[in-house]
Amino acid sequence: MGRDAEEAVCAYLGKRGIRIVERNFRSRGGEIDIIAREGEVLAFVEVRFREEDGHGLPEESVGAVKRRRIATAARAYLATVPPDSWREARFDVAAVDGGDCGPVIRYYPGAFDAKGKIL
Amino acid sequence: MDGFEARARARGFRTVAGVDEAGRGPLAGPVVAAAVVLPTGFPQAEIRDSKALSPKAREKAFLLITSHALAFAVAHSSPEEIDRINILRASLLAMRRAVEKLKPVPDFLFVDGNFPIPPAKYGPWGAIRQEPLVSGDSRCASVMAASILAKVTRDRMMHEYERVYPGYGFASHKGYPTKAHRVALRMLGPSPIHRKTFRGVVPG
Numbered sequence: 001m002g003r004d005a006e007e008a009v010c011a012y013l014g015k016r017g018i019r020i021v022e023r024n025f026r027s028r029g030g031e032i033d034i035i036a037r038e039g040e041v042l043a044f045v046e047v048r049f050r051e052e053d054g055h056g057l058p059e060e061s062v063g064a065v066k067r068r069r070i071a072t073a074a075r076a077y078l079a080t081v082p083p084d085s086w087r088e089a090r091f092d093v094a095a096v097d098g099g100d101c102g103p104v105i106r107y108y109p110g111a112f113d114a115k116g117k118i119l
Numbered sequence: 120m121d122g123f124e125a126r127a128r129a130r131g132f133r134t135v136a137g138v139d140e141a142g143r144g145p146l147a148g149p150v151v152a153a154a155v156v157l158p159t160g161f162p163q164a165e166i167r168d169s170k171a172l173s174p175k176a177r178e179k180a181f182l183l184i185t186s187h188a189l190a191f192a193v194a195h196s197s198p199e200e201i202d203r204i205n206i207l208r209a210s211l212l213a214m215r216r217a218v219e220k221l222k223p224v225p226d227f228l229f230v231d232g233n234f235p236i237p238p239a240k241y242g243p244w245g246a247i248r249q250e251p252l253v254s255g256d257s258r259c260a261s262v263m264a265a266s267i268l269a270k271v272t273r274d275r276m277m278h279e280y281e282r283v284y285p286g287y288g289f290a291s292h293k294g295y296p297t298k299a300h301r302v303a304l305r306m307l308g309p310s311p312i313h314r315k316t317f318r319g320v321v322p323g
Contacts, residue, residue, distance in 0.1 A: 012318055055254045057143055059207065060233050079286055097144060097296075104146065104296050105318035 005049035027076035059095035066117035067118030137261025145294030152213035153268035191221035
């Protein structure tokens with residue numbers, strides 16, 4: 001299910017001409033579901049999908065701790081690429097809501113900042 | 120259950136409102152919010168969770184709430200706004216509008232969900248305290264009441280939209296992503312009240 005959700009988001013980004021550069025990037029501090037690139041802009045994408053008996057929308061479940069962990073992992077990732085290969089980085093959240101027929105995707109570019117603050 | 124409003128009153132707040140919204144998940148239509156101030160001793164057992172009620176029971180609860188409430192207000196945020204500022208912000212905006220329409224002005228809000236309502240620069244916001252309540256719509260009577268007003272109002276709006284934009288089935292699925300809705304969307308393309316930023320509305 002989580003895997004399907006990530007596939008759907010990758011397809012969504014692909015159709016928009018956004019290149020996927022990494023999936024499930026792990027570092028000591030945390031994990032990033034998808035790292036994507038659009039020109040000189042890097043996007044760290046957290047994918048959330050509808051869980052049974054979840055309260056509220058899936059995209060609301062990215063808590064403060066999770067956001068900071070993603071930011072930590074992002075810093076670890078940025079240390080591995082040439083510093084002049086990117087100009088901007090942002091944190092996106094993609095929500096995959098399974099209706100009873102096919103997924104609905106709600107995409108939030110720049111959902112939070114590197115300190116985990118919701119924008 | 121109960122007790123949230125009583126506790127707020129015990130802390131010295133006089134006008135305690137519950138706030139909730141309906142319609143964040145659908146592919147079409149507005150997101151509707153309501154704010155309700157209930158009197159003490161409101162028969163809350165009769166309204167329970169709006170999602171657990173049948174449409175008919177919800178209509179009954181709607182009447183009970185609107186006839187007993189000390190104050191209530193309903194407001195919405197449009198599909199255009201949802202596309203512009205995203206659905207999470209639009210639902211908070213709708214809640215803000217509902218609160219601003221309340222008379223008398225509340226001094227305490229229980230808001231369903233994780234987030235408090237971003238206060239406006241002007242108006243009564245300086246004097247309003249807020250507490251977000253996760254699953255407030257099943258724990259707190261006035262939030263539950265707000266949830267019912269929002270849901271019933273939204274359903275009524277979607278019934279109206281059925282007449283304005285026939286063929287999509289808005290009266291039955293209310294804009295939610297059902298099979299019939301998808302099929303109609305594929306045949307007819309998006310209507311003016313579809314949320315264009317939700318993938319599943321615009322192909323691709």
